[in-house]
Amino acid sequence: MASPQHPSIGQVWAWLDAVPDPEIPVISLVDLGVIREVRWEADELVVAVTPTYSGCPATSVINLDIETALRDRGVGKVRLERRLAPPWTTDWLSESGRAKLEAYGIAPPQPAGGPSRCPHCGAASVSLVSQFGSTPCKAQWRCDACLEPFDYFKCI
Amino acid sequence: MAAAVKAAPTREEALVEFLLRLGDNTLILGHRVSEWCGHAPVLEEDIALANTGLDLIGQTQLWLGLAGEVEGKGRTADSLAFLRDVWDFRNILLVELPNGDFGRTLMRQFLFDAWHVLMLGRLTESADARIAEIAHKAGKEAAYHLDRSSDLVIGLGDGTDESRRRMQEALDYLWPYVGEPFMPDAVDQLMAAEGVAPDPASLRQEYDATLRRVLGEATLTIPQDPFAQLGGKTGVRHSEHLGHLLTEMQWLQRAYPGASW
Numbered sequence: 001m002a003s004p005q006h007p008s009i010g011q012v013w014a015w016l017d018a019v020p021d022p023e024i025p026v027i028s029l030v031d032l033g034v035i036r037e038v039r040w041e042a043d044e045l046v047v048a049v050t051p052t053y054s055g056c057p058a059t060s061v062i063n064l065d066i067e068t069a070l071r072d073r074g075v076g077k078v079r080l081e082r083r084l085a086p087p088w089t090t091d092w093l094s095e096s097g098r099a100k101l102e103a104y105g106i107a108p109p110q111p112a113g114g115p116s117r118c119p120h121c122g123a124a125s126v127s128l129v130s131q132f133g134s135t136p137c138k139a140q141w142r143c144d145a146c147l148e149p150f151d152y153f154k155c156i
Numbered sequence: 157m158a159a160a161v162k163a164a165p166t167r168e169e170a171l172v173e174f175l176l177r178l179g180d181n182t183l184i185l186g187h188r189v190s191e192w193c194g195h196a197p198v199l200e201e202d203i204a205l206a207n208t209g210l211d212l213i214g215q216t217q218l219w220l221g222l223a224g225e226v227e228g229k230g231r232t233a234d235s236l237a238f239l240r241d242v243w244d245f246r247n248i249l250l251v252e253l254p255n256g257d258f259g260r261t262l263m264r265q266f267l268f269d270a271w272h273v274l275m276l277g278r279l280t281e282s283a284d285a286r287i288a289e290i291a292h293k294a295g296k297e298a299a300y301h302l303d304r305s306s307d308l309v310i311g312l313g314d315g316t317d318e319s320r321r322r323m324q325e326a327l328d329y330l331w332p333y334v335g336e337p338f339m340p341d342a343v344d345q346l347m348a349a350e351g352v353a354p355d356p357a358s359l360r361q362e363y364d365a366t367l368r369r370v371l372g373e374a375t376l377t378i379p380q381d382p383f384a385q386l387g388g389k390t391g392v393r394h395s396e397h398l399g400h401l402l403t404e405m406q407w408l409q410r411a412y413p414g415a416s417w
């Protein structure tokens with residue numbers, strides 16, 4: 001479908017992988033798993049985006065950042081499509097995203113429902129402080145060894 | 157102004173009505189919970205309540221957005237939230253009640269979450285794919301809310317004499333408002349017949365099981381009086397509290413119509 005003068009779909013994904021998450025700028029929107037599809041419809045680029053949490057205030061900033069990044073690369077016609085199904089899950093965080101989160105001090109989500117270790121010192125003994133944190137996607141935990149508090153990326 | 161539900165709504169009228177009920181429940185409770193912002197007993201709880209409110213307001217955008225779309229008269233989630241008057245709201249009475257103390261707020265949240273999780277779970281099987289999608293998304297958030305409110309109700313119920321007394325008082329005070337979401341009316345019957353939504357009464361047994369489990373662990377006594385205050389979800393009779401809430405929530409759009417930023 002894409003005509004030769006269009007940037008390739010792979011190229012667009014690479015550009016989007018350079019757009020930081022507005023709240024956790026160490027990971028990209030692609031790492032976060034919110035970009036669900038990129039396709040050309042004639043001369044219009046369609047990007048399907050899913051919200052992390054339905055009330056996440058970053059959603060509109062994410063949309064704006066995607067549009068800006070693509071326009072900066074010379075894509076004139078961009079349409080964003082909200083995709084609710086299937087709902088976003090932390091399973092969609094990329095492996096590189098998980099590693100970047102931990103290096104940044106945010107424990108990546110675990111199927112067990114809590115962090116596997118302290119992102120600061122690596123100790124396995126950690127305690128829940130609060131089920132919610134500084135953004136809808138995080139909870140607050142504390143390390144029992146180094147006593148530092150840290151954010152945990154909630155598993156949903 | 158449609159003051160209340162017609163006795164025999166068309167399928168489309170019933171669908172809009174049903175969506176308003178879902179969206180108004182999350183809107184009004186989301187607003188109530190947000191009233192704690194800056195006032196909760198500890199910072200972590202303040203943040204947790206604000207985030208719960210945020211999830212609920214986000215769900216509101218989806219439900220009311222769809223209501224406006226189905227209605228087809230150009231109303232948006234924003235105009236439905238900010239430009240309707242009390243008698244056009246379709247939330248259950250439980251969610252419009254004032255917060256009271258922290259214990260009552262949490263008990264109300266638990267009583268709502270326990271219903272919400274069941275309702276959204278059933279709506280993921282809705283014959284209307286748009287409803288199923290939203291329910292699936294919102295259901296994950298509601299499950300997290302229920303985990304949290306259950307934990308806190310248990311912690312405070314099975315806590316000190318003071319916290320236990322307050323939680324029992326909260327439960328007794330809120331009990332007459334528990335029955336309303338399970339009472340079917342013409343809208344519910346039509347939605348159930350069309351496979352859009354479950355018969356609300358069919359959720360009660362499982363709801364009661366959740367209550368027995370959590371409130372039992374919280375060492376609280378479940379009231380036995382089956383009397384239920386009605387009138388919120390049909391819009392026939394809201395409490396005086398809803399008007400006060402709307403006065404604050406809608407103030408900006410009333411004072412500066414069409415304001416945006």
Ligand SMILES: [Zn+2]
Nearest residue numbers: 118121143146
């Ligand atoms: Zn540590």
